[in-house]
Each structure stands twice: as structure tokens, then as C-alpha cells.
Amino acid sequence: MNQLVGKKPEHEAIYSEVKELILFGEVAPGQPLTIHGLANLIGAGVTPVREAIRRLTAEGALESLENRRVAVPKMTVEKLQQIQLVRLSVEPALAELGAKKCSKSDFSELERLDGLVDQAIQNGDIRRYLEANYRFHFTLYEKADAQILQRITESLWLQIGPSLRVNCGRFGTSNLVDQHQEAISALRNGDMDGVKQAFEGDIQQGMDFVRQALDE
Known part of the structure; x- marks a missing residue:
């Protein structure tokens, strides 16, 4: 197990x-x-x-x-649009709430997880990329202690994860751009707007990646 x-x-x-x-x-x-x-x-x-x-x-x-x-339900354009709308509304706010409660040790853990994301991208290891990316996001989200928002977010990740895996298998990981460093830098500088913007960009990239296959 x-x-x-x-x-x-x-x-x-x-x-x-x-x-x-x-x-x-x-x-x-x-x-x-x-x-x-x-x-x-x-x-x-x-x-x-x-x-x-x-x-x-x-x-x-x-x-x-x-x-x-x-x-696992198949993804559709209509469903993806709804998921994107809610993710871009909820997750940046959740990231900001979590960022306000982060300590220096939390910064180090996020750096470690981001390193695993980068390594997985370089190695083309899709499973490890998805897992490390999830751990990075939810390490910060859990700091927010906002259970309603986190449950919503978890449900949306469960719905998008399988389609993201399919697209990574189809297009590879080389075109993925890790935007986590921007988030970490903003965290260290106490720039909450920067944290939100970095997460918005990261979420948008993932959604565009899934849409790429649906549009073909």
C-alpha cells in the first residue's frame, strides 16, 4: 500500500x-x-x-x-470550463490564506517539493510529477485551515487529475513550466498578491494543458 x-x-x-x-x-x-x-x-x-x-x-x-x-468520468469542454471557473476563484484565495500562516520551515518544505516537481519534469516521470505537484499545492492549502474550501478543491483535483495524466502521457512533460518558484519568492517576500498571481498562472497552465487535447 x-x-x-x-x-x-x-x-x-x-x-x-x-x-x-x-x-x-x-x-x-x-x-x-x-x-x-x-x-x-x-x-x-x-x-x-x-x-x-x-x-x-x-x-x-x-x-x-x-x-x-x-x-472515472470523461472530461468535456463544458465540464472543464466549470472546473476552471471554480479553481481560479477558490485556489488563489486558499493559497493566500495558507501563505499568511507559513513559517520558515514551511518555505523549506515547499522548496523541497518544488525540487521534486522539477526533477520529475526533467525525467519525464508523469506519476511523480502529478504527485509532487499535488503535495506542493496542498501543503500550502492545508495551512489555511479552511476545510470547506479545501474539500471543494480536493474534489476538483480528483476530477481533473486523470485527464491531466492522459495529456502528460500524450504530450510529455517537457512543455510544462514550473511556476512554483514565483510563488515561493512571493511567500518569502510577504507578497500576498504575488502568491495569488503565481497560483493563478499555475492553475491556468494546467487547465490549458487539458484543453489542448479536447480542442483537437
Whole structure:
């Protein structure tokens, strides 16, 4: 089981494991899944996997199909537009709230995570890029202690992650521009507007990257 899950109650650990499969694009959009198939994939019992599927379906990360199967929903232009609208409204504000509570040790952790993002881009390691990018954003978001905003953001990342993985596989990571350094520099300078602008640019880049395939 993924070591990032950590020590949690079994049902929470299984939920996190299935969530990360979706979040980091290990399950392709439209790919049918069954409870038993997922249970075998992650080496877990059927009951906690069933509960994880129920929760993730309620969060919009999965949709129900016939014959008790589920799938990651396919992305559409209309859905992407809505996701972009909410992300650009919520996440820069969440980043600003988190930035106001950051310490020097938090700056160092963000620098470390940004280094992992850069390394993954250089190596063309899509899974590690998606994971490190997620950890960077949510390390700052969690500092905000704004649970409603964070839940909204988590749901949107679950919906966009699989499509981002597909596009990275199609176009590679070489064209991705890491804008995290601008955010970190703004953080160190206490420039909250700079933090918001850097996150807006980073989010817009990711959304444009997904739209690139939908427009073709």
C-alpha cells in the first residue's frame, strides 16, 4: 500500500489508496472498474473498497455504470470550463490564506517539493510529477485551515487529475513550466498578491494543458 497513506483506520487508508489511484491518473477516464477488481489491485478487502467507491462517487471522482461497475468520468469542454471557473476563484484565495500562516520551515518544505516537481519534469516521470505537484499545492492549502474550501478543491483535483495524466502521457512533460518558484519568492517576500498571481498562472497552465487535447 502507498506509504503516503500513513497510519490511518483501515477504511480511511483504503479510501486514500483508491483516491490516489484516481488523483494521479492511474485509472484512465472511462475505464470500467469493479469492486473486486479494485480490491485485487490494491490488496484490500471488498467492504472498505465498496465504501471508498461510494464516497468517491459522491465526490464526483467516479460515476456509476451498469452491472455494478464504476468509471472515472470523461472530461468535456463544458465540464472543464466549470472546473476552471471554480479553481481560479477558490485556489488563489486558499493559497493566500495558507501563505499568511507559513513559517520558515514551511518555505523549506515547499522548496523541497518544488525540487521534486522539477526533477520529475526533467525525467519525464508523469506519476511523480502529478504527485509532487499535488503535495506542493496542498501543503500550502492545508495551512489555511479552511476545510470547506479545501474539500471543494480536493474534489476538483480528483476530477481533473486523470485527464491531466492522459495529456502528460500524450504530450510529455517537457512543455510544462514550473511556476512554483514565483510563488515561493512571493511567500518569502510577504507578497500576498504575488502568491495569488503565481497560483493563478499555475492553475491556468494546467487547465490549458487539458484543453489542448479536447480542442483537437
